[in-house]
Amino acid sequence: MPLPLLLFDCDGTLVDSEPLLADEMATALTGVGLPFQRQDYMGEFRGARFRTIVAELQARFGEVDPQRLESAERTMRDNLAKRLTRELKTLPGVVDTLETLRRFPSAVVSNGPESKIQAALKATQLATYFGKRFFSGYTANCWKPEPCLHLHAASIMGFSARDCIAIDDALVGVRAALKAGMTVIHLNRFPDSETTPDGAISIESMTQLTSVVRRLITGRESAAIAPHFSDTGLTETRYGLIT
Template identity: 65%
Template sequence: MRPLCLLFDCDGTLVDSEPLLADEMATSLNAVGLPFQASDYIGEFRGARFRHIVAELERRHGSVDAQRLEPLEREMRANLNHRLATDLTPIEGATEALAVLASIPMGVVSNGPTNKIRTSLRATGLDELFGEHLFSAYDAQCWKPDPGLYLHAARQMGFAAADCVAIDDSLVGVQAALAAGMTVIHLNRFPDVEETPEGAIAITSMFQLPTVISRLTQAQAMAN
């Protein structure tokens, strides 16, 4: 049987950081005159790069001074890191699922900066499971939904894309992993308002993940 590698998104998949991120984004963007509510992130921009969100808001509401954007993002991320270190909790079922799957090679693949990934995993006690297998779009200079970030992670882990299972809650992440040729599990915690893309496997809770991984490995064994 071919080896298997699990590649997890971070925000919204392993850790419940998105409410904190959305709140800090709203504070920062409103400070420079870009209308934005925390619910806008959850409803429209979940998983998107901060600069992409800024560009889209500027298109709708007018541009802001470009020189203000870098210190704005820096301050926002500093405030967010403080809150992540003190207020963050794991996604329900994530700790239990990872304990069951701990014998399988695994990494984290995120559109966020590496220091944010580290802070999030450390705050929720998940850091030892992943070690240095943390893959940030800022390091790879490639952001989901581009498949390049997932492909980069697979190469660094030493696996072919076809031997990787990506677990992601955001549509941009699911699209990226599908385009990379991976088996994709969509953690769809909002099934009433979000549709799982064709080709991905839908789960609504991380508690379901070990069963799905077991079925995938059994199916692979039978195929071989």
């Protein structure tokens, strides 16, 4: 039976870029008169598209001149790109996990621009595992939490949604993959403040991913459970994954 396609989010799942992004976003948005702090991104807006965040802030605090916003976004992305090159690291367990799962077909699915995904993979040497197999919301013109980015990636890679496992730390990505009809693993790095949506499997570290994927494959191959792993109704309790 063919192996499933593993679709990884990038920021906060593979690489620890979110604190850097939160810093630069706070500087850029506050500079144009939209009050925003680092913790706002990490709490309320983690994983969301930049312009979605801007739209919400403008609804709360008032409109900002579009040219000022465009200039601020350009500066923010330039500064972030420099910091990614100098400071970016993978999250704990990522490299060992990718090495263990190397025989699986895989790709990166991110709300960020292609240039940002490439910069992150290159800076952390994760391009070794993914090459050019990454899919950007800006290229597909569709962003999480809508399901079409995941479906676009699956289609290009030659897989149906039911034969994909999506791994994401942000709720917007988890919900997008669930809507797409995929098996979803939520890397819940903040279990004290974040609840895994129904239908997704919760882990707290990438070091747990390999065992979860193996159990999903075992379930997929067992006719006593179901012919397709996405139909098995897997839960954290059933697989002893509550941590």
